Amino acid sequence: MSDVDVKPEPTAAKVATDLQDERLSQGQGLSGAISGLGSRIRGGDLGVIPVVAGLVIIAVVLQSLNSRFLSAANLENLLLECVPVGVIALGIVFVLLVAEIDLSVGSISGLSAALLAVFYVDRNQSVLVAILIAVGAGVVIGFVYGQVFNRIGVPSFVISLAGLLAFAGLQLAVLGTKGAINLPFDSALVKFAQLQFMPAWLSYALVIAGGVGLFATGFARAQARRKASLSAQSTVSLAVRSVALVVVVGAFVAYLNGSRGIGYMFVFFLALVLIMHYVLTRTKFGKSLFAVGGNAEAARRAGINVKRVYASAFMLCTTLAAIGGVLAAARLAAANQQSGGGDVNLNAIAAAVIGGTSLFGGRGSAFAAILGILVIQSISNGLTLLSLDSSYRFMVTGAVLLLAVGLDSVARRSRASSGRA
Amino acid sequence: MSAAPAIEQDRTGGTGHVLSLRGITKTFGAVAALTDVDLDVARGEVVAIVGDNGAGKSTLIKVLSGVHPQTAGTITFEGEEVTIDTPADAQALGIATVFQDLALCENLNVVENLFLGQELGPARLDEVAMEVKSWELLRELSAKIPTVRIPVASLSGGQRQTVAIARSLLGDPKIVMLDEPTAALGVAQTAEVLNLIERLRERGFGVIMISHNMADVQAVADTVAVLRLGRNNGVFKVADVTSEDLVAAITGASDNVVTQRSARRGASVKGESA
Numbered sequence: 001m002s003d004v005d006v007k008p009e010p011t012a013a014k015v016a017t018d019l020q021d022e023r024l025s026q027g028q029g030l031s032g033a034i035s036g037l038g039s040r041i042r043g044g045d046l047g048v049i050p051v052v053a054g055l056v057i058i059a060v061v062l063q064s065l066n067s068r069f070l071s072a073a074n075l076e077n078l079l080l081e082c083v084p085v086g087v088i089a090l091g092i093v094f095v096l097l098v099a100e101i102d103l104s105v106g107s108i109s110g111l112s113a114a115l116l117a118v119f120y121v122d123r124n125q126s127v128l129v130a131i132l133i134a135v136g137a138g139v140v141i142g143f144v145y146g147q148v149f150n151r152i153g154v155p156s157f158v159i160s161l162a163g164l165l166a167f168a169g170l171q172l173a174v175l176g177t178k179g180a181i182n183l184p185f186d187s188a189l190v191k192f193a194q195l196q197f198m199p200a201w202l203s204y205a206l207v208i209a210g211g212v213g214l215f216a217t218g219f220a221r222a223q224a225r226r227k228a229s230l231s232a233q234s235t236v237s238l239a240v241r242s243v244a245l246v247v248v249v250g251a252f253v254a255y256l257n258g259s260r261g262i263g264y265m266f267v268f269f270l271a272l273v274l275i276m277h278y279v280l281t282r283t284k285f286g287k288s289l290f291a292v293g294g295n296a297e298a299a300r301r302a303g304i305n306v307k308r309v310y311a312s313a314f315m316l317c318t319t320l321a322a323i324g325g326v327l328a329a330a331r332l333a334a335a336n337q338q339s340g341g342g343d344v345n346l347n348a349i350a351a352a353v354i355g356g357t358s359l360f361g362g363r364g365s366a367f368a369a370i371l372g373i374l375v376i377q378s379i380s381n382g383l384t385l386l387s388l389d390s391s392y393r394f395m396v397t398g399a400v401l402l403l404a405v406g407l408d409s410v411a412r413r414s415r416a417s418s419g420r421a
Numbered sequence: 422m423s424a425a426p427a428i429e430q431d432r433t434g435g436t437g438h439v440l441s442l443r444g445i446t447k448t449f450g451a452v453a454a455l456t457d458v459d460l461d462v463a464r465g466e467v468v469a470i471v472g473d474n475g476a477g478k479s480t481l482i483k484v485l486s487g488v489h490p491q492t493a494g495t496i497t498f499e500g501e502e503v504t505i506d507t508p509a510d511a512q513a514l515g516i517a518t519v520f521q522d523l524a525l526c527e528n529l530n531v532v533e534n535l536f537l538g539q540e541l542g543p544a545r546l547d548e549v550a551m552e553v554k555s556w557e558l559l560r561e562l563s564a565k566i567p568t569v570r571i572p573v574a575s576l577s578g579g580q581r582q583t584v585a586i587a588r589s590l591l592g593d594p595k596i597v598m599l600d601e602p603t604a605a606l607g608v609a610q611t612a613e614v615l616n617l618i619e620r621l622r623e624r625g626f627g628v629i630m631i632s633h634n635m636a637d638v639q640a641v642a643d644t645v646a647v648l649r650l651g652r653n654n655g656v657f658k659v660a661d662v663t664s665e666d667l668v669a670a671i672t673g674a675s676d677n678v679v680t681q682r683s684a685r686r687g688a689s690v691k692g693e694s695a
Binding site: 017018221224225227228230282283284285287288290291293294295297298299300301302303304305362363 | 520
């Protein structure tokens with residue numbers, strides 16, 4: 001190894017346990033963090049950078065074509081539009097992590113929307129009961145998928161293809177001859193999805209709380225690592241990271257607050273993503289998802305109940321698809337025969353993949369769902385503003401999907417050559 | 422060999438063996454991979470299992486680790502008859518395995534692989550404690566791994582082997598099984614692994630080791646069990662067996678291809694010197 005950074009030998013200071021190997025090049029403090037990021041990118045560990053760069057390019061192009069694209073009113077609408085399919089994409093991340101697929105999420109969301117409308121409007125149940133029934137249907141479907149997959153061994157591709165047809169049919173049957181049911185505009189659910197925006201003070205408070213929380217958890221971890229004589233992030237770089245978050249997000253929120261502000265439904269989505277991020281990165285269950293996706297036999301030999309992991313991944317996916325269906329119905333204030341049809345299915349899967357979730361399992365994050373759906377909805381929204389019909393939307397989204405997966409494939413090769421898996 | 426405490430002796434059911442296999446049979450369809458195999462392992466004993474390719478060594482390891490449960494026969498662990506149906510059962514009993522293919526997840530880093538399935542703090546992972554323990558284990562094995570936060574995909578074969586061995590030592594096992602532990606290793610690392618096996622013996626573990634390398638077997642094993650075509654073909658004390666006897670037992674004849682070869686070589690050497 002010729003390119004080893006020669007670190008000045010620390011004479012008195014103790015070297016952290018994990019930095020003692022002389023072959024390891026790692027800078028200290030803020031500059032070290034930045035140069036480490038640089039070498040990660042060169043090694044093909046791109047993380048979220050391509051998606052964020054893609055979003056910036058999309059924003060610049062669409063804004064130059066129609067100056068209303070980046071207006072606060074349009075952006076807050078765009079964020080709300082993201083939520084239903086974004087929630088479904090979040091579920092897709094879980095099945096993709098274990099190297100399986102669910103092609104039926106669109107049908108499940110449509111069925112869930114139909115169940116919600118029928119029980120809420122036609123049967124006069126309370127909205128809560130209707131939501132529980134709709135989401136419960138998603139849970140049951142995922143359980144059945146898991147059992148069929150584990151016990152009979154049908155590939156998930158085929159199970160969910162069957163589900164795609166069957167649940168689209170069930171949705172039609174549930175809706176009956178009417179074909180469409182409108183939800184009352186004054187119901188809490190519809191208000192939540194269409195009209196309720198966060199007061200400005202609360203949005204700023206949450207942004208600051210987020211920044212403080214990020215710093216506090218980072219600082220606590222750094223302290224614990226120092227105590228155990230491991231290397232730790234410097235307090236300065238932690239502070240810079242948190243301040244940057246507060247400034248960037250705060251500015252965006254302030255811009256939106258110039259109009260109606262941030263919709264509560266988007267906050268709900270964000271909270272869901274953060275919870276799932278915690279589950280994936282900080283829990284035993286999350287690690288077992290990555291392990292099963294990386295090498296299922298190794299996971300089994302390590303004592304992980306692989307079948308239970310598959311079943312939970314399917315159930316999480318279908319449950320989130322059902323929640324997405326409820327939110328879509330609320331957003332539209334109606335459930336009809338087209339609910340969950342069209343491009344919902346493929347947009348959800350494309351969003352997870354564009355956001356950086358590998359189709360081959362074992363790589364991905366909860367943030368993939370939110371970033372990917374932002375890309376897809378931005379394109380869709382921008383082309384609608386330009387009064388272009390769906391034909392362009394399909395073609396552009398298809399091209400972006402191919403570009404994203406192509407970029408991931410190139411990055412994977414680059415990772416392999418620089419030893420980053 | 423350090424003497425095991427008296428109380429522990431009682432838990433072996435009076436036989437002195439922590440693990441006893443009787444009549445283990447494993448069939449895959451029409452193929453009998455193992456037939457009526459017996460094996461005993463005492464505390465602080467290193468048992469080497471040797472045999473030709475296809476003798477059933479790896480199958481025996483897989484039976485004991487719960488990967489393929491046996492078709493017939495009994496397993497007695499610490500004096501009690503047990504069933505090992507899943508890898509989790511084997512782990513719960515305290516039987517740790519280093520598989521020949523290592524069974525590591527390439528997309529996960531070293532710490533995640535070491536603690537796979539036995540993470541600390543299930544609902545809120547204790548990353549710091551896991552990393553500290555990882556370094557402790559790796560240092561103990563004199564592992565040459567620069568950082569524990571890189572994916573296993575970027576490690577060399579020997580480094581992966583070390584990670585797999587380190588993983589088997591987590592969770593306080595009583596029996597450690599190693600399937601070809603030195604096959605992928607360099608000279609120094611082989612010596613380290615042999616040292617490690619001796620340390621395991623000193624700490625009172627039972628060690629089962631599969632190896633094709635007679636030098637390694639004779640260096641560390643106390644007992645050698647020979648398998649041939651899925652059957653027991655003799656159990657020898659290393660102290661009073663020669664390499665030739667083992668080869669004879671492995672190949673099933675004293676007049677085998679190995680002795681013929683060495684006889685030929687001996688003759689040709691004599692011919693040259695004459």
